[in-house]
Amino acid sequence: MGTKIEENDRRDETVLEQNFALPPDKKPWRVEDSEKLYRIEGWGAPYFSIDAAGCVVVSPKGDRGGSLNLYELVESLLQRQIKLPLLIRFSDILDDRISRLNACFARAIARYRYPNQYRGVYPIKCNQSRHLVETVVRSGKPYHFGLEAGSKPELTIALALLDPEQNKEALLICNGYKDREYIEMALLATKLGHRPVLVIEQLSELDLALEIGQTLDIDPILGIRAKLSTKGSGHWGNSTGDRAKFGLGVPEIVEVLQRLENSNKLQCLQLLHFHIGSQISAIAAIKEAIREAAQIYGELVKWGAKMQYLDVGGGLAVDYDGSKTNFYASKNYNLQNYANDIVAEVKEACEEREIDAPILVSESGRAIASHQAVLIFDILGTSDTFAIEGRHRENIEVPQPTPKKEHLILRNLWETYESITPDNYQEAYHDAIQFKEEAISLFSFGYLSLKERARAEQLHWACCRRILDITRTQEYVPDDLEDLEKNMASIYYANLSVFQSSPDAWAIDQLFPIMPIHRLNEEPTQRGILGDLTCDSDGKIDKFIDLRGVKSVLELHSVNPQESYYLGMFLVGAYQENMGSWHNLFGDTNVVHIRMTPKGYQVEYVVKGDTITEVLGYAQYKAEDLVEGIRRRTEEALQDGRLTLEESQRLLQNYERSLNSYTYLSR
């Protein structure tokens, strides 16, 4: 099929029958269909679900009761003049994550009769926001939960927020590269009652710690970070192994032991730490690492170190796609499996060596901080590949039969369009592409008018639309048609900056669950990708979670310009805000902290996003200078009569108002 119509093979297209079968009557869309489509149960339980009216519901305390309608919450925050995009933090989710992690370790310790305790720490680098770290410290108090600092600035936070009087047993793990000031600050903090463990990442740090300790007359509590040979997988897989940036290889560990022995300070070494990378999706890698670390731990004890702690680092993964597999955006274990495996492996290794079991420490960041934050943003409009006058793709009129006098290429395209069936759609696709390319070259050589070229493109896209509808009913889609869905997708213009709010989606293709937070009782008939506000072609999201791997388009609703359409990007509480950048000078978003109360909920904190003046300040501009510059120019224009007084006032007022406003768009 699809060969060109010859000049003498003209038919009267107006009498041609439609041979394209319309899809059979479909069942009405239900909320359950949305649950399945967006996989909310898989990644969101027990915190996120959908109610009967089709809105996302948040249960911040998990299965311990209390919930709120996310769409209504957003509407009420908007009424409080808190604009979108907006990051909502649910403090109760943070509490719940901390208590779940501790409860899982407590259960594992009881189950395996582990003869020691668990003392978790929160790695500040994961999300340093003040209110969040304060909440972690407060919620972690009953569990003696401590903090981990990976740098000098993070150490200043930890020292100020941990209260050693109130929480004597909480650990302060000092990781990262250390200079004299860092070590001195940590050691002096022991006088305040803190228990800082200086984790040696480089040999030079050991000498410095011993020297400063001697000067201050404080015996440091030391740890070593081991470079295990066990590797994690995925993006952070190189956090360990011979070429890893951090930690000590076995020969260096032996050197540390010898130096400590020579200076009679072996008793200072009390902790062994390792970190095989973040988001470890396979439990097998975690078990293997623990086995290796437990052996090193046993050797340190044998050498005479006064070992007390085994710190398994971070790596506890988050199931971003809800598939419960070892795919990089998922994990094939749950919190309890994680705790059980650590406890059981360490117990077995210690029993074999007949040594005391250590206090178990973990530095879980992602697993604690991800769930509590949801980024809400609105859609400003859509671009449709062949939408005309704002009509959506499903409403586009079928191209009218081509009058006989139309150019041959248009009639070929019409013929292709008209004859597409489930039996020939693949061939028709190739024809449609070929005819479109021919139409473009005819236009380039001056044989087609602009109007004719427009019609050729419209017919081409109509063919694609029809072919796409057929592919969606097929179990198997031929390879050459796989990109059709993506090519036909609309761009949904999102009021956010990917670089500011989800930098990992851009930098390392991290997947976050994204879905509408309302209209979920309505079928999402469109397929789209998200384009952000920046003038950067990388400022887009075109990879979405799917049961099998990654999908290139997201099912969305058609957008009515008169109504708001809100999407949520979920599980964004770890590593996003602090790594965000001011591309195109889009600044920090507004943030609210929500806390459940017996009467409903309360807006605990509001942290206003950057104003234009603030982001300009980051680039060393002073608002007063800018205003003065514009004022002078308007004066000159007034003198020259290029502007009226009223216009000049209007311009200046607008300028000054903009400087004080949010960097994102308002509807």
Ligand code: PLP
């Ligand atoms: N500990 C160390 C030393 C880290 O480098 C990291 C992050 O990469 C973490 C803990 C936190 O890891 P995660 O967020 O995977 O729990």
